[in-house]
Amino acid sequence: MTLQQQQVTIPTVLVYEDDPGFPPQVNMPVPHPVPQLDTQPFPTAIAETAPQPDSAGPGTESFRYWVAADALSRASLTWGPMVPTGTQWHPQVGRALTAHLNVGVGLNAFYDRRGVSFLRQTVAGVTVATCESNEIVEHETGHAVLDALRPQLFNAASAEAAGLHEAFGDISALLSSLRLESLRTAVLAETQGNPEVSSRVSRIAEQLGWAIRQFDPTKVDPDCLRNMANSFFYRDPVLLEPSGPASMLTSAPHSFSRVFSGAFLKIVAGIFRQQDLQDQNGLGFSAEMAGQLLVDAVVAAPVVSAYYAQVAGHMIAADQRRNGGKYGPSLRSAFIRHGILSLEAAASLTEPEVSSRAAGITAAMPGGSDDLGLTAVSVPGAMYGIAQPLTLSAPAQERRFGIAGSDPAGGSVRPADPERVAMSFLEDLFRRGRVHVPEEHRSAMAFDDDSPSRLRTHEITSRTTGEGLALVRRCFD
């Protein structure tokens, strides 16, 4: 059989490449080989029964299944080669990460250590099924990958830890899109060879963004849910408002994530500019390299206050170790432009300092116990309407590199202490109504409104060790 004949006989299904797009500009489905889900080291599965591979189009359950399968498979294949040998899903996930494609009515999706789950809702006559957006499926799968690498981030009471998780989700969507030659070519055409500007792959979840705008026009970007092509500048999240319109940086994880994901897109673009050939191959290489440096960094960086700066410093160290510092200028420039590193901090990361740190980082291993390195902080429950004291898992104080983000007024931010970071995170969760407080733990002053439409990312439970109650995460959405 010739190669050409083989290609003809490979069964295909129709899928979107990145997102349905926002109505009425709907993206064209394209044929892809039937996706393989059971791939190592990140096997995935779908709870619903697999339909026959056929050429079912948008709006059918069969099409939604294959889009979700294609996206799960693509996200797994994107991250799999980058993670250290032996990496596997968080133990509570089980052997394969299972997707549930239709868990209820809503414009959301989430990862909760039992799997990834997708809601759907009909808006202005359009059924917006979040599992029908590759970018949303790849975002949620990204949460699961980061949880496999760094389980300590799951419960950390820190806006920066939560923000990094959301950034990693959007980066998962970006890198999964850039695995496709067709999208790399499309992006270079759309951006005239400068992938740091807004493009089809920097705009995350166009259709979901459209649906949310029908209810609340300022809640999301005008042309998508979030855009990685942005200029949001770092502020210590303890100083930010808990919520606000999309045009404003707040401490809410999806909003605050844009500082880091914005820097990441500039890193991809910076590495691309350093390539001999500025073609789609060069863009593919740049995306993979940036992803690899991020994986190296999250495995090595301690979960501390001023976490973004720590991850940034460790990406620079990873580049020193892997590439002799070749992409250091691109990394420094992107982190400085988003204020993640102050000029002072970037200058202090001198080559001998980075090299000696990089040497120590090679031994870093993924996983570890869920609370390794976190500090238990006890706070009174009364002001939150909770009957007993509450334990939070605060980020640690210890910092490698002793570096920090920019103060907009000049110089560096002095990172808040872990207690303040954790308290501020808890307050913001309550102000946003994201904590489920079971009846038995409420005091007479409880103000929880039990609105069923709001996804509760956290809950108050009895501590498994010791007395009193603890704040624990249920999911990332």
Ligand SMILES: [Zn+2]
């Ligand atoms: Zn998320």
